Amino acid sequence: MSEAHEGRESVHQDSEAVHMAALMALPLLLIASGLVVGLTMESGTEFLGNLKRILTAPSILLTDSLAVGGLGAALFNAGVCGLIGCLIMIALRIEPSGPFIAAIYTVIGFAFFGKNMYNIWPIFIGVMLYARAQRTPVKNYALVALFGTTLAPLVSFVTFGSWLPTALGAPIGILLGIGAGFILPPLASHMLEFHNGYNIYNIGFTGGIIGSFFIAILRSFQFEVELERILTDEFSTGLQVYFGAVFILLIAFGLWLARKDFAGLRTAFKDIHASSGRLVSDFTTIGNHAASFINMGVMGLVATGFVIALGGSFNGPVIGGVLTVVGFAAFGKHLRNCLPVLAGVVIASLFKTWEGETTGLVITGLFGTTLAPIAGHYGVLAGMVAGACHLSVVMNVGVLHGGVNLYNNGFAGGFVAAFLSPIIDAFKR
DSSP: OOHHHHHHHHHHHHHHHHHHHHHHHHHHHHHHHHHHHHHHTSOHHHHHHHHHHHHTSOOOSSBOHHHHHHHHHHHHHHHHHHHHHHHHHHHTTOOOOHHHHHHHHHHHHHTTTTOOTTTTHHHHHHHHHHHHHTTOOGGGGHHHHHHGGGGHHHHHIIIIISSSOHHHHHHHHHHHHHHHHHHHHHHHHHHHHHHTTOOSOHHHHHHHHHHHHHHHHHHHTTOOOOOOOBOOOTTHHHHHHHHHHHHHHHHHHHHHHTTTOHHHHHHHHHHHHHSOOOSSOOHHHHSOHHHHHHHHHHHHHHHHHHHHHTTOOOOHHHHHHHHHHHHHTTTTOOHHHHHHHHHHHHHHHTTSOOSSOHHHHHHHHHHHGGGHHHHHHHOHHHHHHHHHHHHHHHHHHHHHHTTOOSOHHHHHHHHHHHHHHHHHHHHHO
8 A cells, every 4th residue: 555545544534533523522512511510500319310300201292301301411311312323433433424413413402302311222223133134234224223213202102101011111112112223224215215305304204104103003002192292491591502602613613624725615615505405415525524514503503593583492392403403404404495494484384373382383494494405406485385385284294103203394394395396396397
């Protein structure tokens, strides 16, 4: 091997390590913040009790971990869930590309309302067993495993929220979670064809199908599965400042990465915004990591501004929505394709009778950007129509899966994308 090749390999490994360190920064920050809050504002015993309440909650949509366990335990749980995802990537030698950045931020975001250190593991195990059954490297399905934790509430509900005693509910819930994880990979690849890549949250659509199937079976055995609405705005102001600072640091980090090539940064940023965002759009390769991190920070600030403009609170579900937008800003989302969808949701809300208060509208807008590729590919008007349609559909699909699929907007977005894209294509022809 030549010295030049060895040098390039060394630089690649160094940059990969820096990118992974940046990805791990948020989980580690959340863990440290949770411990500081939990051990200074609360006693150690109280902190552990709050953490236990999060771990033993049924976790059905919408269950705000901040309301269930308080600030310290919620931050700690979110950080640990994100760190588990990062450690899985390191163990499997996976580079922090756009899809995996999106996956880690999504895991962290939803750990504020539904995912926890207990209920994500059966999904991981199920996906790994599928890989083993197919005699395929687990690495090939790691992304499905991370996003597949959308079905984590299935484990918690059967364990802690059903009429079964915990001693019986736990093994059944774990087995159901493993089963859901096992069938996720083949279904996910098939469901992508349904919406043709115009719904970024493809696993959310797949999870909705699987969740609806499992819940139908559970309901036939007299399991009562109802959507929840457990929310708090107690920590809103502080968390706005906290995450606002995180987003500014993401921009600063991206600028630091590009410090020797700002001309290249401008080109990369332009390439990202020229992308429609349709699956699969990895902005770390379409542009580069520097531009992706800057785009993440910008989209985080825009999402935060959207929440504030609508008078929303930074509760668990809203934080999940904001962090998911930030993560997918490395994998399909940017200002040009997200703003039309946000506008469509807000405008439609002025004319529709829709169920829910401000939080419902805010998270529908944030998560509704799963349809950003429609705006990116077909234009602003199509994006606004998609957002308006999404507001109606998302209100009516949650009952199918009973809230065990956390990516409810991904489920709704799959139907909207599958409905609109062929119609728009037909009229364009």
